[in-house]
Amino acid sequence: MQPAGVAAPLKVDISEKTFRSAEGVTIVALRGLSFEVRQGEFACLLGPSGCGKTTTLRILLGLDRQFSGSYQLPEGGSNRVAAVFQEPVLLPWRTVEQNVRLALSARLRHKDLDRLFEILGLSSMRSLYPSELSLGLARRAALARAFATEPAILFLDEPFTSLDERTADRLRRLLMAVWAARPTTALMVTHNLREALLLADRIIVLSPRPAQVLGIFEVGLSRHLRDAPALDNLVSDFHKTFADAV
Amino acid sequence: MMAKHGSEKRDRAGLRTWSASHSVRSALPAATSLASLLGLGLLWGMVAGMWPSRALPPPLEVWRVLLKEAASGDLVYHLAMTLWRVAAAYAVAMIVGSVIGVLLGRHRRADSFFNPWLVLFLNLPALVVIVLAYIWFGLTEAAAIGAVAINKIPNVIVTMREGARALDHRYAEMATVYRLGQLDYVRHILMPQLQPYFAVASRSGIALIWKIVLVVELLGRSNGVGFQIYLYFQIFDVAAILAYTLAFVAIMLLIELFLVQPLERHATRWRRRSA
Ligand SMILES: Nc1ncnc2c1ncn2[C@@H]1O[C@H](COP(=O)(O)OP(=O)(O)OP(=O)(O)O)[C@@H](O)[C@H]1O
Ligand SMILES: [Mg+2]
Numbered sequence: 107m108q109p110a111g112v113a114a115p116l117k118v119d120i121s122e123k124t125f126r127s128a129e130g131v132t133i134v135a136l137r138g139l140s141f142e143v144r145q146g147e148f149a150c151l152l153g154p155s156g157c158g159k160t161t162t163l164r165i166l167l168g169l170d171r172q173f174s175g176s177y178q179l180p181e182g183g184s185n186r187v188a189a190v191f192q193e194p195v196l197l198p199w200r201t202v203e204q205n206v207r208l209a210l211s212a213r214l215r216h217k218d219l220d221r222l223f224e225i226l227g228l229s230s231m232r233s234l235y236p237s238e239l240s241l242g243l244a245r246r247a248a249l250a251r252a253f254a255t256e257p258a259i260l261f262l263d264e265p266f267t268s269l270d271e272r273t274a275d276r277l278r279r280l281l282m283a284v285w286a287a288r289p290t291t292a293l294m295v296t297h298n299l300r301e302a303l304l305l306a307d308r309i310i311v312l313s314p315r316p317a318q319v320l321g322i323f324e325v326g327l328s329r330h331l332r333d334a335p336a337l338d339n340l341v342s343d344f345h346k347t348f349a350d351a352v
Numbered sequence: 353m354m355a356k357h358g359s360e361k362r363d364r365a366g367l368r369t370w371s372a373s374h375s376v377r378s379a380l381p382a383a384t385s386l387a388s389l390l391g392l393g394l395l396w397g398m399v400a401g402m403w404p405s406r407a408l409p410p411p412l413e414v415w416r417v418l419l420k421e422a423a424s425g426d427l428v429y430h431l432a433m434t435l436w437r438v439a440a441a442y443a444v445a446m447i448v449g450s451v452i453g454v455l456l457g458r459h460r461r462a463d464s465f466f467n468p469w470l471v472l473f474l475n476l477p478a479l480v481v482i483v484l485a486y487i488w489f490g491l492t493e494a495a496a497i498g499a500v501a502i503n504k505i506p507n508v509i510v511t512m513r514e515g516a517r518a519l520d521h522r523y524a525e526m527a528t529v530y531r532l533g534q535l536d537y538v539r540h541i542l543m544p545q546l547q548p549y550f551a552v553a554s555r556s557g558i559a560l561i562w563k564i565v566l567v568v569e570l571l572g573r574s575n576g577v578g579f580q581i582y583l584y585f586q587i588f589d590v591a592a593i594l595a596y597t598l599a600f601v602a603i604m605l606l607i608e609l610f611l612v613q614p615l616e617r618h619a620t621r622w623r624r625r626s627a
Binding site: 167168169186187188189191193195197198199200208209211235237251255 | 522523525526528529530531532536540541544622623
């Protein structure tokens with residue numbers, strides 16, 4: 107486990123991000139988006155579909171450098187980032203275990219992954235190829251890869267979409283289990299309010315495109331107390347503050 | 353550490369059981385092919401028996417010539433010379449063609465500039481390239497191999513360029529996020545995606561190359577199967593011509609069967625398992 111407190115938080119200050127569509131029309135995806143994620147905190151970016159959540163993550167991951175503004179990633183510790191994309195993005199020609207190990211730094215290449223695979227219920231699937239996995243299992247493998255790298259910060263882009271509700275729920279609990287085993291500063295994108303309320307310490311609520319921060323919702327309740335009735339209460343609390351968001 | 357070891361063992365075992373079941377499955381088509389070839393031989397024997405002529409010797413006589421040439425060591429020598437030229441031209445064509453093809457596939461500007469060159473070379477008759485190579489660079493081994501390679505390179509470029517254009521950017525983005533090294537990127541992300549295209553280029557490449565090598569040998573070499581065929585053509589010895597041809601075709605088939613196909617199966621094992 108990485109000692110808490112040594113790393114700086116994630117600071118985002120994007121003044122503008124525009125896309126030029128195929129017909130030459132300019133689309134403003136983000137404007138004046140700024141927020142912070144504290145060290146060791148699990149934060150959610152909650153916003154309607156198409157508001158610019160994936161765009162924000164791509165900028166923070168360094169995959170898109172055409173924007174104005176700045177951001178600061180957590181420093182210290184491993185200094186690495188990890189991502190769970192909207193799709194699992196596993197290499198089909200490598201086994202589950204090879205996919206995970208490939209993402210590791212040279213220092214960690216041969217580390218013991220038994221416990222991580224066990225928590226995620228992947229122990230018997232290490233030598234399978236991704237084409238032999240269901241989407242739910244592939245998502246778990248993507249989670250395993252992200253956590254195995256022991257990142258300074260973890261980005262998750264709607265990692266539970268296109269799953270049936272039961273599978274999605276099981277995966278959310280698995281995510282919490284691996285996260286609890288090694289609390290990492292995390293920023294997860296979602297448009298599912300209940301999901302955000304179940305997982306997050308804080309929810310950063312975004313406006314429709316161009317995305318801006320409407321406000322912050324602190325989920326005060328400790329995670330193990332968030333059962334169905336508690337979530338219902340949180341939802342109504344949330345709607346009191348953000349009447350027309352999501 | 354231990355866990356890694358275990359999974360590798362499982363992997364290897366998985367491969368072994370798979371190849372065993374494969375040999376059972378492939379036995380039947382092999383028997384069919386053998387019967388079919390035997391039939392062709394019989395037909396040839398019958399035709400040669402009905403219309404005896406120097407132009408079409410019976411299979412047995414060809415077989416006799418084959419044994420005689422083999423015994424004298426000529427057959428092996430000329431086969432080896434041709435085979436080495438095929439291998440050299442193949443290696444040069446695949447390496448040069450792949451590098452240029454991938455570069456053109458990744459750089460749109462360079463591609464649109466060089467595309468007319470490519471079209472020109474694609475349409476250049478093999479004979480012209482060979483003759484010019486011999487005129488410009490002399491009747492040398494390098495000119496011969498180079499001429500064969502140049503005939504194949506444009507095809508490889510086109511195929512590999514297609515592969516480079518079809519690269520999935522999501523894998524590259526994953527590699528960026530997880531900071532994969534250059535070597536890991538090439539080995540685990542670039543090459544597996546290009547492999548099917550490489551296989552296609554490679555397959556059509558061998559077939560084309562060995563045919564052109566014979567022409568190159570006929571025009572400007574003093575050994576190899578092509579040279580021998582030319583020699584026996586001048587004294588109208590059809591049995592010898594057929595003996596050399598069949599020996600070489602047989603070798604190319606063996607290479608395809610025992611080298612190319614197993615390699616390809618190994619490279620695409622992840623795809624077969626899902627089937
Ligand atoms: N490459 C692009 N070219 C043009 N427009 C784009 C491009 N990528 C995204 N956009 C536009 O930017 C806006 C934000 O897209 P983004 O993918 O970030 O949304 P999102 O919040 O992740 O949505 P979802 O919840 O559906 O995943 C959308 O309106 C989209 O049409
Ligand atoms: Mg998105």
